[in-house]
Amino acid sequence: MARGGGRWLVLLAWILAGCGTARLPRAARGPEGAWRSFANGLRLYVAPDSSGDLVQVHMRVRAGSRNEARAQAGLAHFSEHLAFARTLADGRTLLAAMGEEALLYSGTTDADFVDFTARTVAAHLPTVLGLFASALDGSCEVSPEVFTRERNVVLSEIEFRMRGSTGVLNDLVAGVYSPEHPYGHLIGGTPDTVSALTVADACDYLRGRFTPGNASVVITGGVTEAAALAAAETTLQRVASRPSLPEVVVPPVAGVGGRDTLVGLPGGWGMALVLHLPPAGSKDGRFAEILVELVEAEVRRLLEWEPGSPKFEVGPIGGQAAPSVVFAITGATIDAREFAERVLDEAIRNVRKDVADKKVVEPLRGRQRLAAATRYERLDARAERLVEVADGSRLGALASDLRALDRLTPAALTRVAEQVLARERVGKFELAPGRTQAGTGLAAVARLADDDQPVTARPDVAARLLAEIPASRRSTRYTLENGLTVVLAPSSSPMVDVRLMIAAGIVDAPREHPLLAPMAMALLKPPEKGPHAKAMARLRAGGAELDGSFNLDVSVFKTRGLASETDHLLRGLAAVAVAGEYDFKERRAALERVRDGVDEMRRAESVRRQIARQRLDTCDELVGDPYEPDQFDDAAIVAFREQHFRAGRATLVVAGGFDEAVAREHVKAAFGGRQAPWGAAAEAPSRASRPAPNVNPAVVRVDPGGGGRQIGVLLGFVVPSELRRDSGTLALVRQLLEDAAEDVRERLGVSYGFWVTREDLCDAEMILIGGDIDAAHLDQGIAELRQALARLRTPEGVARVLAAAQRPVAARLLAQASDSSAIADRLTFLAGHGLPPDFYRNEAREVVEATADAIAGLLARVLAPERLFKVCVGPQERTAACETLSSP
Structure with a gap:
């Protein structure tokens, strides 16, 4: 979701508090529900959430790619597409019907499952469940034209994801599992196998595997248990029972190590390392996943300051019954292979050593408990987790996840590490570049005519959906006697997110000391003795971290933990932000942390951001001059804090699963003091206005050398200042552009990789539109993009696509009612701009009412x-079409 007010965000995150060893109290909050099994074999789990505005439905069908033959690879994924493309009894396709009755919907396929998801309002839940039920009734009415179109879409998706590397990726999977193994082929198939699929193949698969007995459904969010069960009984329960084809059994994988060579993977020279993991649902499955997280973090640490920017990628392969994960490091020369193997081996050794250390594992347990609880906040993530409960295992319940982590000990992790990280079980692939290049196009894909694009979500239906969303306010704002503004937003989340926003940033420091604001934060430490020291110890014991971020206007302290730890989170944050002390002997180390944070941000900056910055006429950012510690006078740091870190210049935001009455008392105890400078009266300093930068509209052509076959196209505009506080309209604009880019991809018949992104840069908010186009198709690609943008400049063109864009934007604005982090982000933004607490509800309604x-x-x-800057990146002799980007 596009969010205004970032203003050239320079994000600095440092850990002010580590993690202790005390055992965490169990988080008891979170949606709880009821499990049902119907006579037709379908399993249902309902988890109401009284704080939610929307309802999430997740249906999982045991029909993943493990059940398809290698010669028919892609059949499961293609069948998922045809399930949406089938014609229903009322003449609509399931795709069109979902577009009218749901706010968001999607389908995905992996090795084990096909998943259907939808987000709607409670009043439309029966209709949406009825549409899901239709996918299980055995019907398969598909016209030849629809079949061809959907096969073209699937072929385009293969090209977009694989970028010309389908064959070598298929070899990689086969090399890990063997070609005959159910996981030994690509989930989406190859162009050859998908092109050979027929209507009979797909319909037989749908009828034999998309059955009630193979399905599990989760309903969670803003609906009562009684209403959800009633809706399920009138829809899902009434689907006739049908026999299911037996699920293909996945044999275990020995995980024997070895060495092979792969030629043609993107990235160049390097090494790929394969770890074989225990089954995902087994006792050791979660511990193995933690090991993978530790290895990934260790590799990134080892590569952090490595010159040459080696590329590091991590990807799971296989499925739940025999999962594997691939770590790959690549570089530009053959020397990168030896370097990559050395780094990967060192990371494995370090992790095997660390997991035997109690001082490493006990803090890890705390962080993992927080991660487990976090999975239950977002509607979609919660539903995906709870579908395992509906499947009968109950492994997806939060209480089960937390109990499993009670067994996380050095001995347990070491035992799993000896299996997963053993040298004789780790596979290796030497990587070498090949001739295959991304975006080579697909001759089998036919261009689609304009009238082939379905128009979904009639405006009246979309408006009615949003009109049914309740308008109750979920947050309160008040002011303590010392001047601190407090915003409380209780929900059913098992987590709590606390933010202390101080109205002081880079613009409040002298220009010669732009890092004064973060230095004033970074040097703060809690007192070493007394109640504040004890408060910080309790925060650490809960596994929480205390982070800080800053930008031009504000500085923010934040922490996050289990709802049962709300009091300790508040007191721990106050121990630093309010009662913190300075130890100027740590000044050099603090400055290094700040500078490293800025440097890391710059190293990670994308090429598109670098190009966009060059197209702006003004771009005042932190420069790279060396800041010596002696430049930061102790008195200047103290003075900055005394002037700005005051209750009257601060807003405290608390969001998550707390009791409001109790939280008020905790807030007052932690932040209600009058000690100087915190409780002293504060005056807001005057700030000069900062006009947004302008763009240079001339077309720029950049030749990076190398004679690549692809041309990069980048267009961008600066968001008008009045729109930056209108996040709903801005999000709607971005959605319309995203839909237009997708339309270009489909109309061309191949996936060229167009994308739309939002960037905070140079005290401005920017929307960037870009993509990579084959040089041979550049004229056509640019022409289509220009036509798509031209249509959006006319009321007729917008009217055709507006309703379809309104639904997902409104859904995103309203779907995070139980996500403490998202709520805290929003409320912090609202507080910083003086906007009312119900701003986002009003934004959602304005989005639907937009004309x-x-x-x-x-x-x-x-x-x-x-107003647009236009850039083409590629060989000069191939970019003549870029000049037409200036034409309206």
């Missing part, structure tokens, strides 16, 4: 040729 005329006028303004 085509108003949006087209806005798009015509921001997409005007003189």
Whole structure:
């Protein structure tokens, strides 16, 4: 979701508090529900959430790619597409019906399952469940035209994901498992296997595997248990029972190590390391996943300051019954292979040593408990986790996850590490570049005509959906006697997120000391003795971290932990932000942490951000001059804190699963003091206005050398200042652009990789549109992109696509009612801009009420040729079409 107010965000995160060894109290909050099994074999789990506005439905069908033959690889994924493309009894396709009855919907396929998800309002839950039920009724009405179109879409997805590397990736999977293993082929198939699929193949698969007995459904969010069960009984329960084809059994994988060579993977020269893991649902499965996380973190640590920017990727393969994970490091020369193997081997050795250390494992347990609880906040993530409960295992319940982590000990991790990280079980692949290049196109994919694009979500239906969302306020704002503004947003989350936002940033420091604000934060430490020291110890014991971030205008302290630890989170944060003390002997180390954070941000900056910065006329950022510790006078740091770190210049945001009455008392005890400078009266300093930068609209052509076959295209505009506080409209604009980019991909018949992103840069918010286009198709690709943008500048063009964009934008604005982090982000933004607590609900309604005329006028303004910067990256002799980017 696009969010205004970032303003050239320079994010600095440092750990002010480590993790202790005390055992965590169990988090008792979170949605709890009821499990049912119907006579037709379908399993259901309902987990209501009284704090939610929307309802999430997740249906999982045991019909993953393990059940398809290697010669028919991609059949499961293609069948998922045809399930949406089938014609229903009322003449609509399931895709069109979901577009009208749900706010968001999707389908995915992996090695074990096909998943259907939808987000709607409680009043429309029966209709959405009825549509899900239709996917299990055995029907398969698909016209030849729809079949061809969906096969083209699947082929395009293969090209977009694999970028010309389908064959070598298929060899990798076969090399890990063997070609005959159920996991030994690509989940989405190859162009050859998908092109050979027929209607009969897909319909037989749908009828034999998309059955009630193979399905599990989770309903969670803003609906009562009684209403959800009633809706399920009138829809899912009434699907006739049908026999299911037996699920293909996955044999165990010995995980014998070895060495092989792969030629043609993207990235260049390098090494790939394969770890074979225990089954995901087994006793050791979660511990093995933790080992993978530790190895990944250790590799990234070892590569952090490595010159040459080696590329590191991690990816799971296989499925739940025999999962594996691949770590790959690549570089530009053959020497990268030896380096990559050395780094990967060192990471494995270090992790095997660390997991035997009690001082490492006990803090890890705390962090893992927080991670487990976090999975139950977002509607979609919660539903995906709870579907395992509906499957009868109950492994997905939060209490089960936390109990499993009670067994996380050095001995347990060491035992699993001896299996997973043993040298004789680790596979290796030497990587070498091949001739295959990304975006080579697919000759079998036919271009789609304009009238082939389905129009879903009638405006009246979309407006009715949003009108049914309750309008109750879920947050309260009040002020303590010392001037601190407090915003409380209770929910059913098992987590609590606490933010202390102070109205002081880089602009409040002298220009010669732009890092004064973060230094004033980084040097703060809790007192070593007394109640504040004890408060910090309790925060550490809960596994929480205390982070800080800053930008031009504000500085923010934040922490996050289990809801049962709310009091300790508040007191621990106050121990630093309010009662913290300075130890100037640590000044050099603190400055190094700040500078390292800024340097890391710059190293990670994408090429598109670098290009975008060069197209702006003003771009005042922190420069790279060396800041010596002696430049930061102790008195200046103290003075900055005394002037700005005061209750009257601060807002405390608390979001998550707490009791409001109790939280008020905890807030007052932690932050309600009048000690100086915290409780002293504060005056806001005057700040000069900062106009947004302008863009240079001339077309720029950049030749990076190398004679690549792809041309990079980048267009961007600066968001008008009045729109930056209108996040709903801005999100709607971005959604319309994203839909237009996707439309270009489908109309061209191949996935060229167009994308839309939002960036905070140079005290401005920017929307960037870009993509990589084959040089041979550049003229056509640019022409299609120009036409797509031209349509969005007209009321008629916007009217055709507006309703389909309104639904997902409104859903994203409202779907995070139980996500403490998202709520805290929003409320911090609202507090910083003086906006009302119900701002986002109003934004959602304004999104639905937006008119085509108003949006087209806005798009015509921001997409005007003189407001856009335009860049083409590729060989000069192949970028002539870039000149037409200036044409409206």
